[in-house]
Amino acid sequence: MLLLDDEARIQSMQRDRWIDYARASAVLHLLGRLLATPERDRMPCLLLHGESNIGKTQIVRKFIRDHPPSFDDRRGVEKRQVISMQMPPVPDQHRFYSALLFEIGAPHNPKAGVSVLEGLTRALLRAMKPRMLVVDEVHHLLAGNYREQRASMNLLKYLANDLQMSVVLVGTADAVVALQTDPQMSSRFSPVELPRWSESEDFRRFLHAFEKLLPLRRPSSLAQRDLVRFVLATTGGLTGAVAQLLTLAAEIAIRDGSERIGLAHLEEVAQLAA
């Protein structure tokens, strides 16, 4: 990578990359434990919450990459342990079932009524026997009125109970608020937070790992105290903002030939954004 020309190196930074960090590993470990839970009446469920741009969806993606579908040769069907979907922006049951059917690759008539989609979804899921359903953007629940919220939550409870799979909800603090309106939901879903970064050994490790993936020819030593503090102050400790700041700073460092990120590069990006 280091041998490529400037444009190619800048281009290479546009790709999503996964960086392991302590909190993410801990969440992945929890998800792994849920997935390994044998079928039982009350399946454990999880609510992963954190601010927008903190890295929730990336964790879900990583988990799914680590647990890809397998093919059952004997029965000739695809076996998917984990199904992931997004809560539709307007949480009505019809849209929810449509989104879920789309996710499992089941063609259906979009004009069909809720009860038809519901029956189809249940029958397919019973046959597929997934062990986990991940629903991202679950704060969209709050976009519905009280009745719609109730209906969506009942649906999630039903899926967890009847199909005996773990349900993992992912969303912002609004998702926590939505769940708190239903004692059954809030007792059932253990909350796990993905917090903003603060000045810590974990954050310095994250920066170090990020630096190692940058196509710069000289070391930047991002874990230095003044750089760490500047990054935290500018990004509010949001993983996505940190990634963007460093990527833009690296781009400037390639273009000006310095090949390492210094405080001046970070300040330049911060000023552009301001």
Ligand SMILES: Nc1ncnc2c1ncn2[C@@H]1O[C@H](COP(=O)(O)OP(=O)(O)OP(=O)(O)O)[C@@H](O)[C@H]1O
């Ligand atoms: N483990 C990681 N390694 C590298 N970059 C990451 C990682 N996690 C998050 N990021 C960066 O943060 C950005 C935002 O992450 P993500 O989309 O997962 O946030 P989110 O919490 O799902 O936000 P929203 O609530 O708005 O959907 C990613 O596009 C990526 O640039």
Ligand SMILES: [Mg+2]
């Ligand atoms: Mg997301």
